[in-house]
Amino acid sequence: MANTWGYGAMTNHFGDIVKHSKAIMVIGANSAVANPIGFKHMLQAKDSNRAKLIVIDPIFTRSAAKADHYLRIRTGTDIALIYGFLHIIFKNGWEDREFLKDRVYGMDLIKEEAKKWTPEETSNVTGVPVEQIIQVANVIAKTKPMTVIWALGITQHSIGTSNTRILPILQLALGNMGKKGGGTNIIRGHDNVQGATDMGCLADTLPGYYGLAEGAWKYYAQGWGVDFNWLQKRFFEPKWMNEKGFSLAKWYQGVLQEEKTYSSSPIRAVWIQGTGITSMAQTHKMKEALDKLDLVVIAEPFLNEAAVITDRKDDLYILPTGTQFETEGTVTATNRSSQWRSKIIEPLYEAKSDEQIMFEFAKKFGFYDEYVRGMMMGIEDGVIKQVKKDFVWPDDAVREIARIIQSIGLTGWTPERLRAHQENWHLFDPLTLEGRGKMKGEYYGLPWPCWDEKHPGSPVLYDIDTPASEGGMGFRNRFGLEHNGVSQLASERVTVRGSKIKGGYPQITKENIEKVLGIKLTEAEKAKMGPSWAMDYSGIIVKKCREAGVVPYGNAKARTIVWEFPDPIPLHREPIHSPRWDLVKKYPTYPDQEKNFRVETKYISEQQKKDWSKEFPTMIVSMRVVNLSGAGMLERTSKYLAHITPEMFANIHPDLALEHGIKDGDMMWLHAPHGTKIKVKAKHNFSVTPDRICLPYNFAGVWQGVDQSDKYPEETRPYAIGEPSNLITNYGFDIITQISEFNAGLCRVEKA
Ligand SMILES: Nc1nc2c(c(=O)[nH]1)N[C@H]1C(S)=C(S)[C@@H](COP(=O)(O)OP(=O)(O)OC[C@H]3O[C@@H](n4cnc5c(=O)[nH]c(N)nc54)[C@H](O)[C@@H]3O)O[C@H]1N2
Ligand SMILES: Nc1nc2c(c(=O)[nH]1)N[C@H]1C(S)=C(S)[C@@H](COP(=O)(O)OP(=O)(O)OC[C@H]3O[C@@H](n4cnc5c(=O)[nH]c(N)nc54)[C@H](O)[C@@H]3O)O[C@H]1N2
Ligand SMILES: [Mo]
16 A cells, blocks of 8 residues: 555655655665655755654665664564554544544554554664654654655565555554645656556556456457457466466576476576666576576676576577667656656667567567557547557557556656657746646646546645646545445545545446436447446546546545455564564564465565574665666776775674674675675674674675676676675565565674
8 A cells, every 4th residue: 555556656756845844754765875866855855844854774874864863773673663653643642533534444453553562662673762762753743744755675575565554554644645745755766667667567467557357458458459369378378367477586486496386387488678687686596597597588788797697608698778868758757757758869789779679579479460559559439449550659659558557547648748848848847846838737747647638647646635637636446345344435524626526436437437426428428438447448437537526546545454465454573584583483474475476485484494693693784875776787887987886895883893803894704594605895884783784786796706707708897896795685575576575684794
């Protein structure tokens, strides 16, 4: 429930923080380094609103250095801390009772759990002093609106999904959702990572979060102009069509088959396009898998170091790929705004752009016609059909997206509108996103949902004080009409401004539209209309909703209980490898997972095998550095960027280092519970305490002490190489998303 759309994104935007936030809680993010432009807005809010900045992080980061309140938390204990805040908030009656009554379902269960989290127990688990817990609980309860900002310190845990749920729950309790200056602002990572998620670059959904059920596939078959049976035949057996694929985190199991695997045969070939591989945990397993495959293809502008860590000599191809300067199209920012990007130059030398490579692939494997047909479809007189014989790239791709992805309201994103925004940057206010002059009435980048071609986009989600036609909305009705006999719709007091319907209402379907909107459809309209607002190519549902001032996705309550998850409400569970053996018994992890995506995953059996902390007493925390990104190949090939961090290092407290005889600048070994080790430079540093070390993950080219320089093809060795830290990232995966536990885990330090 990071937001009710499914995945994380910003509910608000950076300019909104500058203008309206009075408190900013940054938890598990180091924006000063990872998102400096975003962070500038937080500093501006301190100036413009005297906003209080609260930073919660196991490391004293550069962001923490600017905080009014810095809480040094032990990794993986955020749920405990937030319950600790909620304990104090409920005890003092500081929660927003009206908001809870009208717009939230299930807060009583949260209140019950919070009772257990006294300041003393919270302090025991999190390591944050009691007085600080009480002080910050006071600040956040009394300084409104507060926005909550997070990134990877929250998600990269075996309890990552629960982490991402407890924070919106805090914001609901305080009544900070759907408010200017409030909300939950999840800062996304890479350029266009929001767009990639929206487009379904995931193993468990179709684009636009449509899921993998038959109805969704049929909707897509229609939109792509292909036969459903043809789509089904792409799969070895029909049942795989409705099953999640392998996740990026554990694809190697599909090759190695060491843990129980659910697949028709082992994976024999892998196609890598846009990920560095050493950025993945269990890198030693990734290497084994790369060695064992029949075929590896890498589509890359640089030399991807997947090609360096493997020992294979044959059947490895690197396809030179254009960069983002050599292609054109749209990207989506962390606040759901879209941006048109122009091509600066044609792909250089023999390189091809990503889409050209995909087109060639489709031709080679005989499905090119079906692959591109979606771009030649159109809606005529309310019916979807093929309307032309050729396509224009990228315009027709953008039109296809707008036609099909109604679920998050990309419907208004026409190439014409997005191009006009690019051409008229000067006419948009950077803080309010409002357009002026000929851009008047639109928000910059048409932040989704943008329901139709006249809609301005929605800069702040769940804001009922704004009319639907200007971006207002309630919470989405996504989980049925009632649960345990309680209505899931917003109360009668929650009316979206200007709406014809007072109070809550369900999502609009063909079946309920006449009743809910109080209208009469013609037979012709009924014949064209799709089954629900998200699957209606005719656009009639959205049109009728607009006329009634109604948001097609309904007006419901936010839920704190996700009844289909292993933990219906978030619960603190110790990391798989925890430094606190006493707490492992009290707050154990999940039972082992029989199957998620295509593999089994170990939880309790690994956690409780033994007291890992005896042999591996030091916590690992992952950090970013400003000059490198991701797997790091891209920046390490720049002489100037490489120069800033010429070698792989870890920040270590002098007390811990000297205990092992490690002087500042000495090399040291870091050993992981699964038997791997890396050799890195020790940097004495006071941002860490003696119980934890902190290290970047942007290196490759050295493997457990062995320099791999000779494995780079001529003239491709980057200026800086080093050990991939993910060689020692511990085993551990989120129970829902399977993201790796990059930000918890243990190691042992040894002088090299
Ligand atoms: N220990 C640890 N590991 C982590 C993380 C952490 O915090 N700690 N963070 C995780 C996160 S959030 C992420 S997003 C990943 C990031 O890690 P990766 O996904 O590996 O990201 P990058 O290295 O930025 O990019 C991958 C490759 O894409 C190539 N590339 C760049 N532009 C293009 C293009 O236009 N087309 C094509 N085809 N390729 C291109 C780059 O050269 C690079 O080799 O790392 C994850 N791994
Ligand atoms: N220069 C640069 N910028 C980048 C990137 C890059 O590689 N280089 N990568 C981009 C990408 S892909 C992403 S996803 C974003 C990531 O953006 P951020 O998540 O802001 O970046 P990190 O440095 O990983 O910050 C995570 C913070 O969480 C803290 N942390 C770790 N465990 C816990 C915990 O259990 N609880 C709490 N409260 N905090 C914890 C860490 O100490 C760290 O300070 O950055 C993007 N920007
Ligand atoms: Mo990321």
